[in-house]
Amino acid sequence: MYGEDDEVLKGRGLARKRWVTLQEANVLADVVEEEAPDHIFESGTANGYSTSWLGLLGTPVTTYDIVNRAKVWGERNPAHITCVNEKFSSMVEHAKTVEGKKLFFIDGNHNSSGVKADVEAVLEVIEKGDVIVFHDLNCRAVIRFWHRLAGDEGREVHYKETKYDTQRGMGKLVFKGVGHERKT
Ligand SMILES: C[S@@+](CC[C@H](N)C(=O)[O-])C[C@H]1O[C@@H](n2cnc3c(N)ncnc32)[C@H](O)[C@@H]1O
Numbered sequence: 001m002y003g004e005d006d007e008v009l010k011g012r013g014l015a016r017k018r019w020v021t022l023q024e025a026n027v028l029a030d031v032v033e034e035e036a037p038d039h040i041f042e043s044g045t046a047n048g049y050s051t052s053w054l055g056l057l058g059t060p061v062t063t064y065d066i067v068n069r070a071k072v073w074g075e076r077n078p079a080h081i082t083c084v085n086e087k088f089s090s091m092v093e094h095a096k097t098v099e100g101k102k103l104f105f106i107d108g109n110h111n112s113s114g115v116k117a118d119v120e121a122v123l124e125v126i127e128k129g130d131v132i133v134f135h136d137l138n139c140r141a142v143i144r145f146w147h148r149l150a151g152d153e154g155r156e157v158h159y160k161e162t163k164y165d166t167q168r169g170m171g172k173l174v175f176k177g178v179g180h181e182r183k184t
Helices: 006-011 022-035 049-054 088-096 112-125 140-150
Strands: 039-043 061-064 081-084 102-106 131-135 159-164 170-175
Touching: 022 049, 022 102, 022 131, 022 170, 039 049, 039 088, 049 061, 049 081, 049 102, 061 088, 088 112, 102 112, 112 140, 131 140, 140 159, 140 170
Parallel strands: 039 061, 039 102, 061 081, 102 131
Antiparallel strands: 131 170, 159 170
């Protein structure tokens, strides 16, 4: 499953369009290794390609998509991966019950209202030390919200930012915790 290129996936009816590239999938796996979250929430499962890489170390992943597509892993989900056929914003209730460090991967609806809804959902539950990873920073709506969060608009900076030079642009924001201290 891992490392398969577009042609192989296409042959299995799992063609990717704007899914993460192999290089970006490796960045995701590296970020998970570095940050060691206790739980991962993903917006935009699609065929589960990025989900597989997020879950490479066995970290529990809950992934959301409004469309239920065939997955790269076949019929049976790996035990640590839960697919929810709903909007990412429904993550809020679940995330409130999760203990420990959270990582949010935002790769769902890329228009302005879609990114806004995803970011607002994250802001409801984010706590000190939690991490937000964005895919498609090359996309106008996505980079706009990145700048808002990262503080490039003259606001107080609440996040430590790292950008990755990938085909579609990726970045990581670690929440420094102003105003949202972890309860535990
Ligand atoms: C770019 S694809 C995700 C690719 C996937 N992350 C990968 O790299 O393998 C975007 C997905 O977001 C889904 N989507 C659109 N709006 C959504 C929402 N509000 N919540 C969750 N998923 C959404 C679409 O159906 C689509 O499958």
